[in-house]
Amino acid sequence: MAAVSRAWPAGACDAHCHIFGPFDRFPLPDDRSFTPPEAPETVLRRLHDRLGIDRAVIVHSQGHGRDHRPLLDALAVGEGRYRGVAVLGAEVRAAEVARLDAAGVCGARFNFLAHLGGAPSAERMRAVLALVRPLDWHVAIHVTGADLIRYAELIAAIEVRVVIDHMARPDLGRNLGACQEILCRLLDSGRVWIKLSGADRISREGAPYHDVVPFARSLAAHAPERVLWGSDWPHVNIKGHMPDDAVLADLVAEIAPSETARQRLLVDNPSAFFRFDESRRGPVGA
Template sequence: MTSATSAERQLGVQASDQRGAQQGAQPTCPPPDPDPTQPSYVPPPGACDSHFHVFGPHAVFPYAAKRPFTPHDAPKAMLLALHRRLGFGRGVIVQSTCHGTDHAALLDFLADVGDRYRGVALLDADVDADEIARLHAAGVRGVRFNFLPHLGNRPSPEGVRAVVERVAPFGWHVAVHVGGKELLDTLGLITAIRAKVVIDHVGRVDVTEGVTGFGFGALKKLLDRGTVWVKLSGLDRLSRAGPPFADSVALARALVRHAPTRVLWGTDWPHPNISRFMPNDGELVDLIPQIAEDERSRQLMLVDNPTEFFELPPA
């Protein structure tokens, strides 16, 4: 990356070092690849990275006391430098459980980038309308529910319904983060939501079952409803084969072929809680032509679909 980005990265490392002295917060998951390649694939104008996070810097935006993991700092300067390198001018920042329901880092990011970016929040069941209105004014357009055990307690159906009802007047979408079997367990809850829904990270279906698996079949049926989208992100998380993730790319490609107007793409930077194959973000971008095989499907996945789903200004 450029020297400026290297300097930003060094600041992130320094901030991470400061954490230990401040709150004993040693990182529990690895940092992202520090040297993403320059991708050969050039995204179309207005391309949107539909799923990424910003962490800290902890010295400015402390992590939640009861967080399920502690990341390395991954501040907004690093993310924006990465987007410039990869060719993305728009995106969606997703609140992470390491920051809990304190959206200070997310709001700081959105305040800097203007209308080109949107946010997705984490909310408690007792959130009030004033807080939702504050987040909406800043550019938040969705709320996320994590059903994975390692990210904390599973949301109750009553809690999900309460939050969905509170955000409904603002027209927010609902992001559902499930893993494999949890997708089948939450089908009733998902289909009962009267709002746009997006399934994060391909539903984290079992890649070894391929396109004939129950999880993948359930995902296709959800897309056929017309109110459900899927993020083709986290392919490195699904893969059992490792880079270049041919097994999970095949699943993503099948979804593009099945429902080209219901797919979104994201880096998932800085890839929290990756335990095996830390991806190189430039190489992830170079997988896009394998996922969406023609120019029209890439335009939909990267530009048109996110413009509609996240209520972004026209590219």
Template structure:
């Protein structure tokens, strides 16, 4: 274990070599603020700028070939920074937007043309203001025509409460960050049992991202691996992986993202990891070799 910790915390390339076509499906670009000013109503102010150049360098170091850039909440619904980052590598990048439910069809089409393939909404009340249910469902029917899905930031324990809404969705939904479970509560915790149950449903995808957030022990985050493995085994065709770089509001410090890559062999075998890292994101986001 000592060698594992030293290797994963070192500021070097990861020990584990990602397969060709590997995709980081949850990362953010922030800055420069002079070009992309933060929203006045932002929930926090970033301590540093991690722009598209920084993200590209990180992914080169990790061995990531593709990326899905998720709009950072500090920009609210101004998605220009995501579109700008996609435009640099349109064959290898897609995006997830934050939008108002009143957005026009023309604006949705413009986002689609720029590489956006999903919208994100939050149902964690201390972090987000959940959308009006009727307006939310109306928007879901509109994005269905674009072939999009919806990314949901929620607690797994809320899945029962949200079941009626989720069952009515006309698009696939993707649960962020493994439903914000806490590895310290064990594999038998009610929220994780619900997450495993939902993983069996054809329209539910789960993102095995932010392992540092669910870890109770901190780096190298190995206590999160059994949860990722269980989800990968339960739903091998509908799971994705992401770093959550640059880790806004972290639970534990991530000294180097190689740490998150080096946990992957503990989560599944080579075949399972290829689905997680390459095949599944290529299918959902339309990446083509």
């Protein structure tokens, strides 16, 4: 990994990353949607220490199916360094959601991508939202640009805070304008945030992903108080060249050119959105 070109502000947060394993403690389940590489919390911590990142949001991945034990273990080990996002089914019960909440989970993710199971059913979304709304959890939405266009009204109607992962993964050569218009409209609602992550998944040119910068910068300028940044480590389901995390981190200075903008993007916004200043509310038990 290359060295980052500048120091990041104290309290900087990676708002989107994953962990997998260690597999001798948390074996991959049969109901996983793909087979990830082993990427435990210890390796994630070393990466963050090298990049100068103090906090992180670990998003549970369907590589571990519905088994949240790796996430819960990382939250306990992190002692406040991490927050979590869960993937919940319609069968989930209030007691389980309360246990996750006490551990430091503060959001639920819905994947709309075909290789991750496709769009969630209305029944599942209603069931999950009914349980997480009283706890002030957010909902993370993982879509491609085409799905953003298709489900824009559904997303706008969600009655909790929403964050759109990876800038909605638009096709830069096809539906960028339509996606940008929808994202700005969602940002203007005051209930939607956007993760300026996944540049490597969106770029048509490849590293160092400069073709994504104008789009990401326009979102950051449109609603600087409702944007977040994430590494997306360890970059699962990537075809071709594996991204260098230092290169992705260096894009932040181009997306948010001023110190004030970077302070908001990396520190202030994630601190408030993911409730980092709140203490854990009770015992966990993974």
